[in-house]
Amino acid sequence: MGNASPPSISDLRKLVNIISNSVDKIEEGYTAHAAPLPTLATTEPTLSSVAFEPDVLKATAALTAACTQLQHTVQPQTTQIFHCATGHFLSSSMSVAIQAHVTEALRSAGDKGLHVRDIAKYSNVHPEKLARCLRMLATHYIFREVAPDVFANNRLSVQLDTGKDAELLRTQEPHEWFEGTNGRAAICYYITGFQYDVAGKLPETILDPATADSSSITDAAVTRVTGEKRGMFEWLMQPEQTKYRSVFNNAMVGVEMYNFPGFVLHDEIGWETLPKGSVVVDVAGGVGTHSLIVARAHPHLRVVVEDLPATIDQAKAYWNLHLPEAVSDGRVDFTEYDFFQPNPIKGAAVYFCRQTIHNWPDKEAIQILRQMSDAADAHSRIVITGHVILFACPEAKSSEWSVPPAPEPLLANYGAASRTAYVTDMIMMGTFHSGQRTGEQYAGLIRQAGLKIDKIVGDYENGGLLHILCSKA
Numbered sequence: 001m002g003n004a005s006p007p008s009i010s011d012l013r014k015l016v017n018i019i020s021n022s023v024d025k026i027e028e029g030y031t032a033h034a035a036p037l038p039t040l041a042t043t044e045p046t047l048s049s050v051a052f053e054p055d056v057l058k059a060t061a062a063l064t065a066a067c068t069q070l071q072h073t074v075q076p077q078t079t080q081i082f083h084c085a086t087g088h089f090l091s092s093s094m095s096v097a098i099q100a101h102v103t104e105a106l107r108s109a110g111d112k113g114l115h116v117r118d119i120a121k122y123s124n125v126h127p128e129k130l131a132r133c134l135r136m137l138a139t140h141y142i143f144r145e146v147a148p149d150v151f152a153n154n155r156l157s158v159q160l161d162t163g164k165d166a167e168l169l170r171t172q173e174p175h176e177w178f179e180g181t182n183g184r185a186a187i188c189y190y191i192t193g194f195q196y197d198v199a200g201k202l203p204e205t206i207l208d209p210a211t212a213d214s215s216s217i218t219d220a221a222v223t224r225v226t227g228e229k230r231g232m233f234e235w236l237m238q239p240e241q242t243k244y245r246s247v248f249n250n251a252m253v254g255v256e257m258y259n260f261p262g263f264v265l266h267d268e269i270g271w272e273t274l275p276k277g278s279v280v281v282d283v284a285g286g287v288g289t290h291s292l293i294v295a296r297a298h299p300h301l302r303v304v305v306e307d308l309p310a311t312i313d314q315a316k317a318y319w320n321l322h323l324p325e326a327v328s329d330g331r332v333d334f335t336e337y338d339f340f341q342p343n344p345i346k347g348a349a350v351y352f353c354r355q356t357i358h359n360w361p362d363k364e365a366i367q368i369l370r371q372m373s374d375a376a377d378a379h380s381r382i383v384i385t386g387h388v389i390l391f392a393c394p395e396a397k398s399s400e401w402s403v404p405p406a407p408e409p410l411l412a413n414y415g416a417a418s419r420t421a422y423v424t425d426m427i428m429m430g431t432f433h434s435g436q437r438t439g440e441q442y443a444g445l446i447r448q449a450g451l452k453i454d455k456i457v458g459d460y461e462n463g464g465l466l467h468i469l470c471s472k473a
């Protein structure tokens with residue numbers, strides 16, 4: 001977008017053309033696979049695999065960026081800025097819907113929906129207040145108000161379905177709601193609850209002279225929420241946080257929704273090319289959600305899930321539930337491991353480290369990468385998976401890192417389309433005093449840890465995760 005010149009009518013037309021061309025590409029993709037076009041009016045939770053075809057993904061990013069930019073260009077700026085300032089009410093409405101088990105209550109009602117009086121039966125919520133929260137969500141395309149005060153699920157609201165019975169959920173505590181689920185409701189519960197509070201403490205943490213210049217994990221905004229001067233993980237690993245740790249670990253299972261299904265199976269990692277019995281180490285794997293997908297797709301591999309002791313206990317339970325044959329066949333091991341110490345598994349085929357480097361400031365991030373580098377041999381692949389920040393303006397090319405900017409007049413980083421990367425960056429700042437990194441910053445850390453980047457793959461246009469494929473330098 002030209003910074004100096006005001007938007008002209010031709011900019012509006014350029015945006016409309018991007019939208020029109022993107023719709024052509026998306027239609028082409030769906031037609032080629034004889035798949036039905038996306039619609040809001042469905043309760044089918046699974047997206048068509050066509051949505052993740054590279055050309056369709058690119059067109060989706062351009063379409064999303066252009067639609068949002070067009071809206072922001074023409075809607076009165078006073079309205080825009082007010083809508084932006086009030087965004088937190090969307091989160092709080094979603095939090096109510098999750099805690100009142102609305103999606104589950106609506107599951108069997110189908111398109112005709114339920115009156116809010118019947119939806120409100122599964123919690124203490126007052127029907128009139130619930131209706132207002134659901135109307136707020138329906139106004140943003142989450143749920144449908146099919147008649148006054150009658151709501152139904154749609155394609156977006158069903159993402160919050162735990163798959164459990166609303167009556168059962170009513171009798172349970174939050175840490176039980178998400179056990180054995182796909183984690184999507186859990187991550188939304190975590191973000192609209194705990195992370196909502198962290199976001200509220202962010203401005204004072206950034207501005208308070210006592211913390212303004214600090215990057216210490218024990219000064220992050222989260223400590224003003226927990227009331228304890230401990231890093232998030234140190235706080236979470238305490239025995240008294242067992243219940244919340246369960247919510248958190250289930251939320252991490254749901255992080256999969258930030259990206260397309262099976263991203264961990266990306267061809268460029270070359271899982272299928274590894275010899276039988278090759279060892280894949282899931283460093284700080286959490287419950288091992290992603291290495292489990294690898295183990296299921298490639299049973300010739302052996303997996304080691306490494307994490308802190310309390311999480312390893314939950315990892316064992318997770319694998320026993322979702323892939324018990326890997327446990328009984330000895331294809332998976334669980335290792336209690338502190339990633340600041342030497343890794344006990346030397347010369348593994350793959351060290352896989354997903355969504356973890358962003359939790360740590362540079363010094364610690366380099367130590368974690370260094371331990372992988374020291375444990376690796378010349379044949380090991382080190383796969384670092386995370387979001388990468390692009391500037392909102394065109395940037396100079398580097399030798400290790402460069403991606404083409406979005407077409408004019410879009411913001412170079414695809415603006416609203418790539419929001420996930422920037423939102424998760426703010427979460428990292430509030431929770432860990434850390435953050436997502438630019439490509440240059442990642443390249444610097446990787447170099448200092450004695451590694452080199454071989455390739456970067458993933459959907460940066462939509463702010464998705466990228467795999468940074470590395471080996472020993």
Ligand SMILES: C[S@@+](CC[C@H](N)C(=O)[O-])C[C@H]1O[C@@H](n2cnc3c(N)ncnc32)[C@H](O)[C@@H]1O
Nearest residue numbers: 233252284285286307308311337338339354355
């Ligand atoms: C954001 S989670 C990511 C989990 C998993 N890789 C995923 O993508 O779902 C970060 C993980 O780092 C683990 N962790 C934190 N400190 C650690 C340490 N010192 N050693 C090993 N793991 C640690 C946490 O327990 C948590 O499971």
